[in-house]
Amino acid sequence: MKSLVVKTAHCPQNHPCPSVEVCPVGALTQKGFHAPDVDMNKCIKCGKCVNYCPMRALVLE
Ligand code: SF4
Numbered sequence: 001m002k003s004l005v006v007k008t009a010h011c012p013q014n015h016p017c018p019s020v021e022v023c024p025v026g027a028l029t030q031k032g033f034h035a036p037d038v039d040m041n042k043c044i045k046c047g048k049c050v051n052y053c054p055m056r057a058l059v060l061e
Pocket residue numbers: 004022023024025026027028038042043044045046047048049050
């Protein structure tokens with residue numbers, strides 16, 4: 001079963017993460033400008049954030 005992985009090395013970590021806003025279940029949170037954290041208990045693996053992040057920092061694998 002796939003799970004959402006945050007590739008922190010791909011994230012410039014210098015901006016509000018736009019993918020936080022597209023998650024339909026509020027599974028993504030961000031502290032400051034750090035790479036976002038994913039709550040795997042909430043994530044339904046829909047892939048919206050994966051498609052939205054231009055840096056490909058969010059991956060279902
Ligand atoms: S895969 Fe979907 S449910 Fe999971 S964190 Fe990304 S947008 Fe939210």
